[in-house]
Every structure is written in C-alpha cells, then in structure tokens.
Amino acid sequence: MLKKIVLILVIGGAALFIVAQLVPFGRAHDNPPVVQEPNWDSAETRALAQTACFDCHSNESVWPWYSNIAPVSWMVQHHVDEGREYLNFSDWGQCLRGEEAEELAEVIREGEMPVSSYLVLHSEARLSDADKEALAQGLLATARASSSTACPEGRRDHD
Numbered sequence: 001m002l003k004k005i006v007l008i009l010v011i012g013g014a015a016l017f018i019v020a021q022l023v024p025f026g027r028a029h030d031n032p033p034v035v036q037e038p039n040w041d042s043a044e045t046r047a048l049a050q051t052a053c054f055d056c057h058s059n060e061s062v063w064p065w066y067s068n069i070a071p072v073s074w075m076v077q078h079h080v081d082e083g084r085e086y087l088n089f090s091d092w093g094q095c096l097r098g099e100e101a102e103e104l105a106e107v108i109r110e111g112e113m114p115v116s117s118y119l120v121l122h123s124e125a126r127l128s129d130a131d132k133e134a135l136a137q138g139l140l141a142t143a144r145a146s147s148s149t150a151c152p153e154g155r156r157d158h159d
C-alpha cells in the first residue's frame with residue numbers, strides 16, 4: 001500500500017515536472033540592448049553593482065542553465081522582470097539622483113538586496129560588509145557627480 005502511494009507520487013511528480021517545462025513563461029530570458037548606464041563614479045562601483053545587482057537590475061543578466069528549467073525558470077523570470085521594472089542600471093540616463101542613491105545605499109547596507117533566494121546559488125553576490133559599504137558610498141558618489149552635470153528634465157523615474 002505504502003509502496004503504491006510512493007510510486008504514484010513519484011510518477012505524478014515526474015509527470016508534473018515534464019508538463020511544467022511546456023509552460024512558456026520563463027523561457028523568454030531576453031537581454032534588451034543597453035540604453036544608458038549612470039555616470040559611474042568609478043569602475044569599482046560598477047563592478048560591485050555588476051556582481052551583486054546586474055542579474056536582476058540590468059539588461060546584461062546572466063542566465064545559468066537551471067534558469068531554463070521550470071519551476072526555477074518562472075521564479076528567475078519573475079525576479080528579472082520585476083527587478084528591471086523597479087530599477088535598471090542599463091536604462092538609467094546618465095544622472096543618478098541623490099534620493100535614489102540614498103535608497104539604494106540603504107537597501108544595500110540593510111542587506112535587503114540582493115534577494116536572499118538568489119544568494120543561495122550566487123555566493124559571489126554575497127558582499128562583505130566592506131564591499132557593501134564601498135558600493136553604497138560609490139552610488140552616493142555617483143549621484144553627487146551627476147548633480148553637477150544637472151539631471152535632465154523629464155527623465156524617467158526609477159522608484
């Protein structure tokens with residue numbers, strides 16, 4: 001009896017897994033062209049953002065093999081769609097506003113971002129306290145550098 005139940009569960013699970021692969025959501029995985037990045041204060045700030053944020057907040061996402069396999073693919077697609085919608089370092093305009101930078105710095109310092117489930121398979125994005133602070137400071141410096149070039153009017157907002 002127990003054996004039968006286990007067998008049914010295994011076969012049912014396998015069937016569900018196969019059917020899940022046919023669901024089209026999560027297979028787009030596109031990287032639209034890079035429009036314009038912020039005017040980074042340094043290559044280091046960009047490198048840190050690339051390491052910890054670009055997979056979900058840029059048009060240069062890296063899509064690992066398991067990102068093509070449902071149900072992981074659904075979660076990954078959802079994260080990238082929503083992440084890009086909130087903020088996209090590849091479609092920024094050259095100006096990073098002060099308040100935006102402060103929000104980014106806060107989210108980084110508090111460890112709210114990157115999303116915790118992402119860190120399970122991306123230990124490289126698990127920034128040390130020193131790197132978190134460097135990224136936060138770098139984004140603030142990027143914003144300060146932008147304000148001297150004046151933020152263009154009507155630029156899309158990111159929050």
Ligand code: HEC
Nearest residue numbers: 052053055056079082083086103104107108113114115118
């Ligand atoms: C695994 C994907 C992923 C990574 C990596 C990631 N984010 Fe996000 N981010 C999201 C998603 C999804 C949202 C929108 C929903 C939410 O807030 O959880 C978001 C929202 C945000 C917001 C909006 C405020 C908020 O908390 O709702 C900020 C700011 C942000 N991310 C900053 C960052 C920064 C800075 C990094 C890098 C240190 C980063 N994110 C890395 C997926 C990601």
